[in-house]
Amino acid sequence: MPPAPLSRSGKSRRTADSPISYYVQKALSTPGLISFAAGLVDEGSLPVDEVGAAVAAIVSDPAAGRAALQYGSTQGLPALREQVLNLVCDADGVRPSDVNLTAADVCITTGSQQLLYLLGEVLFDPGDIVITEAPSYFVFHSLLQSHGAKVLTVPMDADGMKADAMEALLERLRRSGELSRVKVIYTVDYFQNPTGLTLANDRRPRLVELARRFSTDHRIIILEDAAYRELRYSGADLPSVKRFDPTNEFVVYTSTFSKPCAPGLKTGYALMPPDLMEPVLHLKGSHDFGSANLAQHVASRLMASGVYARHAEELRTVYRKKRDVMLASLDAEFGDFPAARWTVPTGGFYVWLTLDGIDTGPSGPLVPAALETGVMYVPGEFGHVPDETGRVPNNECRLCFGVATEEQIAEGIRRLRKACAAIGEGKRAKAKVGV
Ligand SMILES: Cc1ncc(COP(=O)(O)O)c(C=O)c1O
Known part of the structure; x- marks a missing residue:
């Protein structure tokens, strides 16, 4: 006899797995994939x-x-x-x-x-x-x-x-x-x-x-x-x-x-x-x-x-370089792409890339195309809540420069540009309802 069903609390029923678990898992299990997805820290500079x-x-x-x-x-x-x-x-x-x-x-x-x-x-x-x-x-x-x-x-x-x-x-x-x-x-x-x-x-x-x-x-x-x-x-x-x-x-x-x-x-x-x-x-x-x-x-x-303060200073140097590589790579790869714009962060781990006319969402064409070229980002949709009509913007990507090495960052941005080209970058994104 199958076990009787659980009677879960309202809170448990309202709680779903984080939408980015899939992306973190995928990055870990796909050799060679460059991940801009998980917001993890730089491995090499952990203060062991x-x-x-x-x-x-x-x-x-x-x-x-x-x-x-x-x-x-x-x-x-x-x-x-x-x-x-x-x-x-x-x-x-x-x-x-x-x-x-x-x-x-x-x-x-x-x-x-x-x-x-x-x-x-x-x-x-x-x-x-x-x-x-x-x-x-x-x-x-x-x-x-x-x-x-x-x-x-x-x-x-x-x-x-x-x-x-x-x-x-x-x-x-x-x-x-x-x-x-x-x-x-x-x-x-x-x-x-x-x-x-x-x-x-x-x-x-x-x-x-x-x-x-x-x-x-x-x-x-x-x-x-x-x-x-x-x-x-x-x-x-x-x-x-x-x-x-x-x-x-x-x-x-x-x-x-x-x-x-x-x-x-x-x-x-x-x-x-x-x-x-x-x-x-x-x-x-x-x-x-x-x-x-x-x-x-x-x-x-x-x-x-004083170790904490010194270490934080070292991290600033490490991440500043990574940020600069990501921004320079975006300039190099997306500079001629009028539909692309991105934020220039003065700190932290993230660049926010907007690609007008490209559906960057979890069921859009860019996620699989990016995976095909060997790079992963977090669809910007996950950061939004639907408006009264159920819509969320679906043309944004979160790019985390915290984990990848400088070489991987440059290569990952090249791959992302390739993925955009592969899906025909001018295509209009369909407005997506709900998430
Ligand atoms: C904005 C923000 N707040 C809070 C946290 C939670 O971090 P922790 O619980 O490790 O301090 C994170 C982790 O990524 C974050 O990005």
């Missing part, structure tokens, strides 16, 4: 020796070893909380007290992804509204789907999320009586995943002003995902959105050791208002009662010894 030395130092001292191998606290290692607080405040040119923050406002999480999830658990009931950039980090969209949240989007230009469009949307929601469902404004404001775009300086305080102004019924929280902030290759560092929240009321700032150090540490952190910290910690207590303590001790040592 540095982490090895930090672990050795910890376990060679019995007291330190025992402390690191024991359970930690739900909120995270106090020394590390102090260190990341100073890291963020130094980058913003303020003292923690200027922005009403102490280490009690910092939580260490199992990657920044855990914070995104936990915050959703704390804030969203099905039907609540989250406003994101269009396009946005697609794993965050999947998570919102699990929570049953509704995603509304604001377009971007070269300066990131358009503040005027945000204001117009909030105003529209106020008029339609839906403002009470708006819980969060989500922005990946440094070198965004997936577009590589950065929120301009003048839009940062504006975002806080809008959250404050429209928080009439309840507080609208800005979730600032600064995962790529430390990987900046040109231009000045911009103050965080959090910097413009001097009372620590409106902005949750989250970032991670994954990108500027090592994703295997799976250690992230968040700065947040005290009345959010409490429920987040209650939920985190149920999840794991604290992120891996050894990883936190390692991260703390790397920061204290």
Whole structure:
């Protein structure tokens, strides 16, 4: 007799596998394929020796070893909380007290992804509204789907999320009586995943002003995902959105050791208002009662010894070169192709390529043609949510330059150009309904 069917929760039924799992899997299982798909980090520059030395130092001292191998606290290692607080405040040119923050406002999480999830658990009931950039980090969209949240989007230009469009949307929601469902404004404001775009300086305080102004019924929280902030290759560092929240009321700032150090540490952190910290910690207590303590001790040592800062600097050199190779290759291969345009990121891992007239979507012709020539990208569709008519733009590609070597990047862009030629690049893309 077949087993009786499972009775899954609504949340589980709303949760699907990430659309890019297929692409990651395909890249791993196809020899010779150049992948611009997965947002993984450069393999060769992972800090193997540095982490090895930090672990050795910890376990060679019995007291330190025992402390690191024991359970930690739900909120995270106090020394590390102090260190990341100073890291963020130094980058913003303020003292923690200027922005009403102490280490009690910092939580260490199992990657920044855990914070995104936990915050959703704390804030969203099905039907609540989250406003994101269009396009946005697609794993965050999947998570919102699990929570049953509704995603509304604001377009971007070269300066990131358009503040005027945000204001117009909030105003529209106020008029339609839906403002009470708006819980969060989500922005990946440094070198965004997936577009590589950065929120301009003048839009940062504006975002806080809008959250404050429209928080009439309840507080609208800005979730600032600064995962790529430390990987900046040109231009000045911009103050965080959090910097413009001097009372620590409106902005949750989250970032991670994954990108500027090592994703295997799976250690992230968040700065947040005290009345959010409490429920987040209650939920985190149920999840794991604290992120891996050894990883936190390692991260703390790397920061204290200066290794972390030096390593992040080395990574900036590695990725700056990769970015430059990708941009130069795009110029060389797509410069004569009027339908192609792309972003010029000043940091992070991603270039966003738009190919007018070519269907880049998962069921369009470019994905198989690219695979045929030996290159893979993430269809831009995955970063969008369908509009009221069910449409999503289907002429964009996310190209990650993090993993491939410089030679592979140049070759991969040549292959992509070949794939465009193979499908007849002038063909009009059919508007696609739904995803
Ligand atoms: C924008 C963004 N936020 C958060 C994360 C999560 O990273 P982690 O959980 O490793 O800190 C990622 C990972 O790719 C990301 O791209």
